[in-house]
Amino acid sequence: NTTSDKIAYTSRKKTGKEYALSTNSDIYVYDLNTKKTTNISEGIMGYDTNPQYSPDGKSIAWQSMERDGYESDQNRLMVMNLETGEKTFVSKDFDSNVDGFVWSADAKALYFTGVWHGESQVYKIDLTDGNKITPLTSGMYDYAGVALLDENKLIVQRHSLSMGDEIYSIDLADNNKVAQLTTENKQIYDQLEIGKVEGRWMKTTDGKQMLTWVIYPPHFDPNKKYPTLLFCEGGPQSPVSQFWSYRWNMQIMAANDYIVVAPNRRGLPGFGMEWNEQISGDYGGQCMKDYFTAIDEMAKEPFVDKDRLGCVGASFGGFSVYWLAGHHVKRFKAFIAHDGIFNMEMQYLETEEKWFANWDMGGAYWEKQNATAQRTFANSPHLFVDKWDTPILCIHGEKDYRILANQGMAAFDAAVLRGVPAELLIYPDENHWVLKPQNGVLWQRTFFEWLDMWLKK
Structure with a gap:
């Protein structure tokens, strides 16, 4: 300027x-x-x-x-x-x-x-x-x-x-x-019926109030039971606001006859600095409890089929999927993780944003006297693969230097070796996002084929 x-x-x-x-x-x-x-x-x-x-x-x-x-x-x-x-x-x-x-x-x-x-x-x-x-x-x-x-x-x-x-x-x-x-x-919107979006405030496990967006199918019938998706936000400190995405598009998910549950869990801006900052050094803690609060509250609704719940997310949302896969106690029937962290120790050394790893993880994994760092690495998703029991789709880009593609490959291999149904979609020409239109089409096609296979049949 x-x-x-x-x-x-x-x-x-x-x-x-x-x-x-x-x-x-x-x-x-x-x-x-x-x-x-x-x-x-x-x-x-x-x-x-x-x-x-x-x-x-x-x-x-x-x-x-x-x-x-x-x-x-x-x-x-x-x-x-x-x-x-x-x-x-x-x-x-x-x-x-x-x-x-x-x-x-x-x-x-x-x-x-x-x-x-x-x-x-x-x-x-x-x-x-x-x-x-x-x-x-x-x-x-x-x-x-x-x-x-x-x-x-x-x-x-x-x-x-x-x-x-x-x-x-x-x-x-x-x-x-x-x-x-x-x-x-x-001219496009005139041809579409858009699903209803509502905000719900839910009481968290520590007694606070959490705003959760719920997106309904366009022809929603409260007398039917719908498969339902928990959306896990990335960032981790990115808002679950009224965002528009051509990939993580809530209305496309709803149009495929899914109810979408998108919580503003701990570690997001827009609810005060304390709420936003709580997640640092606590990746496997309160934010995960908030996810369970959101999906468990919605599962009480008569129109939510609690036996057909899915969980999806990218980046920190992908980490969340991998972590929840080892802790969900059979809540979910299908997972999709995009560009997620699977092995926290490798992530600490691999990412190009060293400041990010130091701040969010609390330090290096070799700092044995650092209680925050030790808690972080003890919550690495790869340590809980013995509890994986649910079909999982792993998606990653090979030009992703934020979270390297070997993280998705390792998660896929872990699932296969555990005998868990799994699928791997690797983009050799994409980074931490999917930016090319044709790749986006493949992404959506693969996304819904996987969910439909496990949540609709």
């Missing part, structure tokens, strides 16, 4: 092992006249990203994390007064992350998007009124990509569990009225 004579940019100026162990990026300002560079976020040890000058050129704002090595630390909105050098954490009254932001035309406010209670809304920070935060939108949606069209209008993307991105405007001069500007996929 630039003014007339300065450029602000983000960089993590580290190399080698230090680069692999640290998230400490900084905001640098390069002066085009003097050819000098200044680090304006020095001393802030986490990620500092996305610098934006105010329209009047007097301030600069950016997203900032406090702690080095913690990539899911609270993403705060910082504003620096360029005349005095004073830095202010202006989003401190928002107990979640600032995911994107833009300045107001008069530089007196900032507009940002952030997740709260499973929805990503647009908020205003009034810099002239004690940094007061006001929500501008509401509803079961995720807003993203906020930009300023003119002094009275914002342009945003919006999607939900039931609809892909379209472009909308927010009229700041007309009671924040939201208007849809594009209808890119209307």
Whole structure:
């Protein structure tokens, strides 16, 4: 982001092992006249990203994390007064992350998007009124990509569990009225019946309240019994909000006559920092109890066939599937794990994000006196293969450097050696995601063939 004579940019100026162990990026300002560079976020040890000058050129704002090595630390909105050098954490009254932001035309406010209670809304920070935060939108949606069209209008993307991105405007001069500007996929939606989405609050094993999204088949009949899927989110600290995915698409699952249960288990943003941070060093703990709470509560419903439950997920969700396969006590009849961690010790040494392994696992497995790390590695899914008894499909990409493909191959081999029905889908040309359209088609086809085989016959 630039003014007339300065450029602000983000960089993590580290190399080698230090680069692999640290998230400490900084905001640098390069002066085009003097050819000098200044680090304006020095001393802030986490990620500092996305610098934006105010329209009047007097301030600069950016997203900032406090702690080095913690990539899911609270993403705060910082504003620096360029005349005095004073830095202010202006989003401190928002107990979640600032995911994107833009300045107001008069530089007196900032507009940002952030997740709260499973929805990503647009908020205003009034810099002239004690940094007061006001929500501008509401509803079961995720807003993203906020930009300023003119002094009275914002342009945003919006999607939900039931609809892909379209472009909308927010009229700041007309009671924040939201208007849809594009209808890119209307002709497709007009041909579809979309399943109902509802939020349910459930009491967890430690007495807290957990929001769980439930997605129903389009022609849902409460007098029928439906096979039901537990969706395990990745990240691990990624929100189960009103997200849209062409692969993990809740409406496609529902259209295949499955009820989908998607809990905002422990370790997700949008429910306060304590809820979000609890998962670090506790991969096999409360978050897994939360998964059981979600599926057990839904299994009480007369329209859920408790004898035909499946469990699916990717990344940390794939780890969750592998872990649950050794602990579910015959709850599930089918599993699907995509890009999941199977062997935690190997994961610690293999992943390209060493800071992630150190923070989330609590340290290295050879640190025998480190109680957190020892608890993590004692919960590695590969240690519980002796209890595997349920059909499992393993999917992985060979260009995945976050979680290497040998993890999926090992899990598949373990199932086969245990005599458990198993299938392996390996993509030689995909990374931690499935990005090529034809590969996505194969992914969906394989996904539902496997579930239908074990949950519908």
